[in-house]
Amino acid sequence: MAEDGDMFLNFEIGDAPIKQTVKYTGGRWRDRVKAQKGEKGGQDQTKEASTGRRDTGADYYTNRSAKRQRTEDGDSGRFSKTPRTGNPAERGPAPPPTHAMKTGLVSSRLFTSNPVPVTDFEELPQAEEAEPAQPSNAPLTAEAENFLSLGLSRRVSQHLATKLEMKAPTAIQKNTIPQLIKEDSDAFLQAETGSGKTLAYLLPIVHRILALSHNEDGTPKATKMNRNSGLFAIILAPTRELCKQISVVLEKVLRCAPWLVCTTVIGGESKKSEKARIRKGVNILIATPGRLTDHLDNTKVLEVGTVRWLVLDEGDRMMEMGFEDDIKTIVGKIRAGTLQKKNAEGVVLDGVLPSRRVTVLCSATMKMNVQKLGEISLEDAVHITASKSDMEKDAETGAVETAFSAPAQLKQAAIITPAKLRLVTLIALLKSTFARKGSVMKAIIFISCADSVDYHFELLKSTAPRAEPEPKPEGEAPTKPNIHIETTVGPATYITSPANPTVMLHKLHGSLAQPVRSATLKAFSECKDPAVLITTDISSRGLDVPAVELVIEYDPAFAVPDHVHRIGRTARAGRAGKAVLFLLPGSEEGYISILPKSTPIAPQLYDSILQKGFATTINVPGTESGVLETDRQSWASRAEALQLHFEQRLLAPLPGATPVFESKSEKFAASKQGKKGKKDAKKDENKTPDNPLLVSARQAFRSHIRAYATHVREERVYFDITALHLGHMAKAFGLREAPGGIGGGVSRRTHRPVQPGDKTNKTSKSVGDGTTTRRPKKDDDDERDFGAADEDAGRRMREKMKMMMGNMASEFNLG
Numbered sequence: 001m002a003e004d005g006d007m008f009l010n011f012e013i014g015d016a017p018i019k020q021t022v023k024y025t026g027g028r029w030r031d032r033v034k035a036q037k038g039e040k041g042g043q044d045q046t047k048e049a050s051t052g053r054r055d056t057g058a059d060y061y062t063n064r065s066a067k068r069q070r071t072e073d074g075d076s077g078r079f080s081k082t083p084r085t086g087n088p089a090e091r092g093p094a095p096p097p098t099h100a101m102k103t104g105l106v107s108s109r110l111f112t113s114n115p116v117p118v119t120d121f122e123e124l125p126q127a128e129e130a131e132p133a134q135p136s137n138a139p140l141t142a143e144a145e146n147f148l149s150l151g152l153s154r155r156v157s158q159h160l161a162t163k164l165e166m167k168a169p170t171a172i173q174k175n176t177i178p179q180l181i182k183e184d185s186d187a188f189l190q191a192e193t194g195s196g197k198t199l200a201y202l203l204p205i206v207h208r209i210l211a212l213s214h215n216e217d218g219t220p221k222a223t224k225m226n227r228n229s230g231l232f233a234i235i236l237a238p239t240r241e242l243c244k245q246i247s248v249v250l251e252k253v254l255r256c257a258p259w260l261v262c263t264t265v266i267g268g269e270s271k272k273s274e275k276a277r278i279r280k281g282v283n284i285l286i287a288t289p290g291r292l293t294d295h296l297d298n299t300k301v302l303e304v305g306t307v308r309w310l311v312l313d314e315g316d317r318m319m320e321m322g323f324e325d326d327i328k329t330i331v332g333k334i335r336a337g338t339l340q341k342k343n344a345e346g347v348v349l350d351g352v353l354p355s356r357r358v359t360v361l362c363s364a365t366m367k368m369n370v371q372k373l374g375e376i377s378l379e380d381a382v383h384i385t386a387s388k389s390d391m392e393k394d395a396e397t398g399a400v401e402t403a404f405s406a407p408a409q410l411k412q413a414a415i416i417t418p419a420k421l422r423l424v425t426l427i428a429l430l431k432s433t434f435a436r437k438g439s440v441m442k443a444i445i446f447i448s449c450a451d452s453v454d455y456h457f458e459l460l461k462s463t464a465p466r467a468e469p470e471p472k473p474e475g476e477a478p479t480k481p482n483i484h485i486e487t488t489v490g491p492a493t494y495i496t497s498p499a500n501p502t503v504m505l506h507k508l509h510g511s512l513a514q515p516v517r518s519a520t521l522k523a524f525s526e527c528k529d530p531a532v533l534i535t536t537d538i539s540s541r542g543l544d545v546p547a548v549e550l551v552i553e554y555d556p557a558f559a560v561p562d563h564v565h566r567i568g569r570t571a572r573a574g575r576a577g578k579a580v581l582f583l584l585p586g587s588e589e590g591y592i593s594i595l596p597k598s599t600p601i602a603p604q605l606y607d608s609i610l611q612k613g614f615a616t617t618i619n620v621p622g623t624e625s626g627v628l629e630t631d632r633q634s635w636a637s638r639a640e641a642l643q644l645h646f647e648q649r650l651l652a653p654l655p656g657a658t659p660v661f662e663s664k665s666e667k668f669a670a671s672k673q674g675k676k677g678k679k680d681a682k683k684d685e686n687k688t689p690d691n692p693l694l695v696s697a698r699q700a701f702r703s704h705i706r707a708y709a710t711h712v713r714e715e716r717v718y719f720d721i722t723a724l725h726l727g728h729m730a731k732a733f734g735l736r737e738a739p740g741g742i743g744g745g746v747s748r749r750t751h752r753p754v755q756p757g758d759k760t761n762k763t764s765k766s767v768g769d770g771t772t773t774r775r776p777k778k779d780d781d782d783e784r785d786f787g788a789a790d791e792d793a794g795r796r797m798r799e800k801m802k803m804m805m806g807n808m809a810s811e812f813n814l815g
C-alpha cells in the first residue's frame with residue numbers, strides 16, 4: 001500500500017514506517033552516486049535531528065499574535081475566541097514536531113522560517129459573532145410575487161410552479177420580465193451570482209414566441225408554430241459548459257411548448273452534425289461566439305432575418321477571452337440583414353415579437369470591457385438590477401454603477417497560510433470539511449492553471465487500481481464503464497474519514513477533450529456521494545451545481561470580478577454557502593480590503609485549520625480494530641509526516657510507472673530545458689524516467705508561477721511575483737526545491753504530460769527565445785496562455801528568477 005501511495009491518511013502517518021529504501025538504477029553513474037549521496041545526506045541530517053542539533057521548531061510560532069495566543073491558550077496557537085473544551089491530552093501535544101526525528105527521515109521543515117502575517121488577528125471581528133445575513137438572491141417570499149403577476153402567460157407560470165417548483169420570482173426576474181415583455185429596448189441585466197438571471201431573460205423570450213401561436217389564457221390561435229417557423233433568439237455564452245447549462249434550463253422551460261426547439265452550437269463535436277441540427281429547424285440557438293461566427297460564414301441554412309433577440313450572457317468574460325471581433329461580426333451580420341416582418345410561412349411577427357432587434361447583456365460583474373461591449377452591441381439600453389433604488393439612481397445620473405457584490409448570506413473566510421504549509425492546510429481543511437457524513441456535499445477548489453489542476457488531482461486521488469464493476473447476473477448486459485471519466489474522477493483517499501469514507505474527486509479544465517469535460521461535469525453534478533471538483537476558472541462563470549456548499553480559492557483569482565464569480569458557485573438562489581480564500585502572509589493579506597463583502601471576511605491563521613484537520617484518530621483498513629490510536633502525535637507532526645509522505649511519493653520511482661515523456665518531441669523539449677546538447681538528450685533516452693508525479697509537480701509549479709505573474713495590474717500590489725519565495729512555494733507542490741525553467745523557452749503546453757482525454761494542442765509552440773507563440777484562440781478558450789500572455793509579467797518573472805537563481809538564470813534562457 002505504501003508503494004502506491006494510496007490510503008496514506010488511513011494510516012497512522014506519524015509512526016508508520018514511511019521510510020523507504022530507494023534503489024538507484026539506470027542513468028549515468030554520476031547521477032546514481034549523487035542520488036545515493038543525497039540519500040545519505042538526508043540520513044545524516046536526521047542523525048543530527050535525533051541528537052537534538054536539528055531545528056526543533058523553536059521558531060514555530062514566529063508571529064506575535066500566535067505567541068500571545070499560545071500563552072493565553074495553553075500551547076495550541078488557536079485563534080478562536082471560543083473557549084476550548086475537552087481534555088488537553090486528547091488534543092494531542094503541542095508542536096514542535098518530532099515525527100521526523102522519530103522515524104529517521106529527512107524533515108520537511110514545514111514550520112520553520114515562515115513569514116509573519118501582518119494581520120493583527122486579535123483586533124479582528126469574529127466571524128461567528130456576526131448575525132447571519134438574510135439571503136439576497138433568493139426568490140421573493142411576499143404573497144403577491146408570482147410569475148403570472150409579472151405578465152407571463154398562465155401556461156408558462158403554471159409550468160414553472162408545478163413542473164419546475166418555482167412559484168415566486170427572484171428580484172432580478174421581477175424587474176426584468178415585465179420590461180422585456182412590454183418594451184423593445186436593449187437591456188443590461190446586472191445582478192448577483194445565483195440570482196436567476198438565466199430565467200430572467202429566457203422567460204420573456206419564450207413567452208413572446210409562444211404568443212405567436214397561443215392567446216394569453218392559453219387557448220391556441222389559428223397560427224401554428226414549429227421548429228421551422230424561424231430562428232427568433234440567439235444566446236451567446238463564453239464556455240461550452242455554460243451553453244449546455246443554459247440549453248438544459250431552456251429545454252425544461254420549453255416542455256410547456258414542445259413544438260418550439262432550441263439547440264447548441266458550441267464546438268467539440270463535428271460541424272456537420274451541428275449543421276444538420278440547424279437544417280432541421282431551430283427557434284432558439286445557444287452558441288459560443290467562435291463557433292457561431294463560423295456557422296454564420298459557412299452554414300447557408302443559418303438564416304438570421306427573423307432573429308429578434310441577441311443575448312450576451314457573461315458578456316465581460318467573452319470580451320476578456322478575446323471574442324470582441326467575433327461579437328462585432330455577429331452583431332454586424334445580424335443587424336445587416338433586413339428584419340423580416342413575416343416568417344417563411346407568412347406569419348406576421350411584428351406586434352407580438354419585438355419590432356426591432358433587442359440585445360440583452362448579462363453579467364454579475366462589470367469590468368470596463370462590458371462598457372465597450374455595450375458600445376458595440378447596445379443602443380439606448382436600460383440598466384436592470386435587482387434593486388429598484390439602484391435602477392432609479394442610474395436612470396437619474398445616466399451612469400451605470402460599477403459596484404457589484406457577493407450574495408449576502410455567503411460566508412467568506414481567508415486563511416493566511418505560509419507558502420510551505422499550503423498543501424497540508426488544504427488537505428486539513430478538506431479533511432475537516434468532510435469529517436462527518438452529510439456535513440458538506442460538494443466543494444469546488446479553484447486553482448490557477450490546468451497543469452496545477454492535473455497535479456493536485458493526481459496527488460490527492462487514490463492510486464489503487466479501479467475496482468472491477470460487480471458481475472451482472474447471467475443474461476444481463478454488463479454495465480459499460482464511462483471511459484470519459486476514467487482519468488478525471490476517482491476516490492479522494494486523503495480527504496476521507498472513517499465516518500465519510502467515500503469522497504469523490506473530480507478535475508476539470510479547458511485542455512480536456514470536450515466529451516471528457518461534459519462527462520466530468522455531469523459526474524460531479526450528479527454524484528450522490530460527497531464530491532470535490534478541482535478546477536480552473538473554466539468553472540467560475542455561470543456554473544450552477546445546486547449542492548455546492550463550499551468554494552475554496554486555493555489560488556486567488558486573477559481579478560476581483562473573477563473572485564466574485566468563483567465564490568458565486570455557492571450560496572445560489574438563497575441557499576447557504578461558504579467561501580475560503582488562501583492567502584500568503586504579507587502583502588497578499590491586503591487583498592481582503594478590496595474584496596466585495598456584505599459581512600466581514602474573517603482572516604484566520606492556518607494552524608487552527610491544521611489542528612482541526614489532523615486532530616482525529618485515523619482509521620486503518622486491514623488492522624484488527626480498524627482504528628489506530630494517534631493521540632500521542634500532535635497535529636503539527638501529522639502535518640509534517642503528510643508533507644514528507646508527499647515529498648517521498650514524488651521521489652520514489654514507481655514500479656511499472658509509465659514514462660511521462662512518451663513522444664520524441666517531449667523528450668527533446670525536456671532535454672532542451674536543461675540546455676543539453678543533442679548527444680546528452682540521446683543518452684537520457686536510456687535513463688529511468690522520473691516519477692510521473694514528480695514531472696507533473698514540476699510542471700504545475702512552473703505554470704503556477706507563470707500564472708501568478710498575470711494578476712491584473714491594479715492588484716499586483718498584493719500579488720507581487722518578486723516577493724514570492726520560490727523555494728517555499730515549491731514545498732506546496734511536494735517539491736524539495738524550486739525547479740528551473742520558469743519563464744524559459746519551454747511553452748506550457750509542449751511540456752505538460754499528455755494524459756488520456758487531453759486535447760492535442762498543436763497550436764502552441766516554443767520559439768526557443770524565451771517567448772511562446774500565441775495560440776490561435778480556441779472556440780471557447782477559458783484558460784490563459786501563460787507563455788506570452790503578459791510580457792510585462794514575463795519580464796518581472798525573469799527578474800525574479802535572476803534574483804533567485806543567480807548564474808543559473810542564463811542556463812534557463814532567462815537573461
Ligand SMILES: Nc1ncnc2c1ncn2[C@@H]1O[C@H](COP(=O)(O)OP(=O)(O)OP(=O)(O)O)[C@@H](O)[C@H]1O
Pocket residue numbers: 139165166167168169170173191192193194195196197198199363364541542543544546568569572573
Ligand atoms: N424563481 C426562482 N425560484 C427558485 N429558484 C430559482 C428561481 N430562479 C432561478 N432559480 C434557480 O437559481 C439558480 C441560479 O440561477 P442562474 O444560474 O440563472 O443564476 P445567475 O444569476 O445566472 O448566476 P451566475 O451569475 O452565477 O451565472 C438555479 O439553480 C435556478 O434554477
